[in-house]
Amino acid sequence: MRNTIMLFSALAILLLNTGFSFAAKGDIYQIKIYHYSSSAQEEVIDEFLEKAYLPAMHRAGIDHIGVFKPRASTEGNKPEEKLIYVLIPFGSQKEFSKIESKLAKDEEFQSAGATYLDAAYTNPPYDRIESILLNAFEKNPNYGVPDLKGPKKDRIYELRSYEGHTEKISKNKIKMFNDGDEVGLFKRLGFNAVFYGEVISGPTMPNLMYMTTFENKADRDAHWDTFRTDPYWKELSALPQYQNNVSKNVTKFLYPTDYSDL
Structure with missing residues (x-):
């Protein structure tokens, strides 16, 4: 974990010092993906995330x-995948670049997360952490909190x-979401989007x-059926x-864990 913290702090400093800007405006998203092998590791990661x-x-x-966490035996997921996804929305590049130093100074965090942070x-506590950074789309510059009412265990993210x-070519697809208003189509059809982003590191x-x-x-299936037959999408x-x-x-x-904010 500390090596990961140092790596991303160094990356942020390097990019800032070279004048690189993550985004002119809008959110910056980090997706951390924990790869683990055992139920014991899963318990440690869950406790760390929830309590610390x-x-x-x-x-x-x-x-x-x-x-x-992956929904088991669902099309698109491999049943053997042992992964935990953490989505973190930052309001600016400054907020992203300073978060690890804030955590390092947070004594309550260090204490509550000791089992994970000080693991031998x-x-x-995990096999590896994968990290992805994204810029929010111009058409949807800020993340959304889903308006869902049912039990978390049943939800599909x-x-x-x-x-x-x-x-x-990738920029062209992003343009389709922005200028072509594919984002607006998803909104009109009630897809309850959390974010749209261009990957800048992954x-x-x-x-x-x-x-x-x-x-x-x-x-989920009903929404996609409606999407595929929508006249604007066909056009x-x-x-x-x-x-x-x-x-x-x-x-x-x-599906979201019980302690997930989103």
């Missing part, structure tokens, strides 16, 4: 942290990644990612300028 990390992030002014090398053949670039949410699997997807702008679509079906 989320409360510390709240004290630091980050109001909503999403914590999700012979008993690591659909995380999609659209990869592009080249940077230019393992499958160039790509964009977004997350939509539903009460359950049947609700938009047929436009010549938006053809062949996705090389791979990876879809993950998740």
